[in-house]
Amino acid sequence: MNIHKTFVVLLALLLAAMAMVPMVSAESSEPGVTTQYLSPQEGAMFTGANPEKDIGVGGMLKTRTAVQSVKSAFAAADAPQWSAYTDLWRNWLSASPVYCDAYSRSRTSSGSAYDINKIAVRERVWRDGALYNDQPDTRYNSADAQVNYQYSAVYTGGTWTAQSDHTFELSGYSSWYPVTTDTLT
Numbered sequence: 001m002n003i004h005k006t007f008v009v010l011l012a013l014l015l016a017a018m019a020m021v022p023m024v025s026a027e028s029s030e031p032g033v034t035t036q037y038l039s040p041q042e043g044a045m046f047t048g049a050n051p052e053k054d055i056g057v058g059g060m061l062k063t064r065t066a067v068q069s070v071k072s073a074f075a076a077a078d079a080p081q082w083s084a085y086t087d088l089w090r091n092w093l094s095a096s097p098v099y100c101d102a103y104s105r106s107r108t109s110s111g112s113a114y115d116i117n118k119i120a121v122r123e124r125v126w127r128d129g130a131l132y133n134d135q136p137d138t139r140y141n142s143a144d145a146q147v148n149y150q151y152s153a154v155y156t157g158g159t160w161t162a163q164s165d166h167t168f169e170l171s172g173y174s175s176w177y178p179v180t181t182d183t184l185t
Contacts, residue, residue, distance in 0.1 A: 033178070036061045043087050047101045050092075056184040059087025059101075062166075066173040079173070080106045080114040084166035086123070086180035090156060097152040098184065100125045100133065102164035104145040113143035120167035123147040128158040138167070160184040 040051035043058040051057050066079040085103045090096055102123040106114045120138040124131065137145040147164075161183050168176040 030064075032067065033062055033064045036063075038087075043089070046085055046103065047087050047089065047099070049087075049089055049099070053092040054089055055092060056089035056182075057087065059085060059089075059182045060180040061085045062178045062180055064176055064178070066168070066170060066176070068172060069174045070172065078109055080116065080170065081109060082106055082168045082176055084121075084164065084168075084178045084180050086162050086164040086182045088125070088160055088162040088182040088184045090184065096156065097150045098127075098156045098160055100147075100149040100160075100162045100182075102147045102162070102180070104166040104168065106143045106168065106170075115141050115143050116168060116170040117141065118167060118169040119143065119145045121145045121147055122165045123149060124163050125149055125151070126161045127151075158185075 038058040038061055040049075040054070040057040043049065044051040044054075046059070047057060049057040062084045064082050066082060068079070083103070083105045085105075086100070088098070088100045090098045100123060102121045104119050104121040106116045106119055108114045118138065118140055119142055120136060122136040123133065125133040132151055133149045135147045135149065137147050139145045161181070163179060163181045166176075166178050166180065
C-alpha cells in the first residue's frame with residue numbers, strides 16, 4: 001500500500017512538472033530562427049502607422065543569420081542578417097482602410113543593405129476566408145522585397161488574415177523560406 005501511495009505522488013509530481021514546461025511552437029523549432037510578435041511601437045517602425053491610435057499594429061517578425069552551406073576560406077566574414085515581416089492593421093477610424101505590409105530584408109550586422117542573389121515575398125490577404133490580395137515581389141541582386149496592400153471600402157470589418165511567404169537565396173549559404181502571418185478582427 002505504501003508503494004502505491006509513493007507511485008501516485010511521483011506520478012502527480014511528474015505530471016505537474018510536465019505542465020510547467022513551456023510549449024514550443026513548430027515554427028520556433030528551426031535552429032537559429034527568432035520569431036517575435038512586435039509591439040505597436042516596434043511595428044510602427046516598419047509600417048509608419050501611429051502606434052497610439054492605429055489598431056493591430058505590430059505583426060510577426062522572423063529573423064535569422066544566414067548559414068554557410070559549405071565552409072569555405074573565401075566566404076564572407078560577416079554573414080547577412082535576414083528578416084521576414086508581416087503586419088495587418090487599420091487606422092483607428094471605423095470606416096478606414098485595412099493595410100497589410102510584408103517585407104523581406106537582408107542586412108549586414110551594422111544594418112546596411114546586403115544584396116543577395118534572390119530575395120522575395122508573396123503576400124496573401126483574406127477577409128472572412130475570401131482571398132482579397134495575392135501579390136509577389138521578387139528581386140535579384142537586391143537586399144529588399146516588399147508588398148504593401150490597402151483595402152478601402154465603406155465596410156472594412158470582419159476577420160482579416162495575412163500570410164507572407166519569403167525567399168532568401170545567396171550563393172554559398174543555405175536558402176531560407178520562412179512564413180509569417182498576422183490577423184486582424
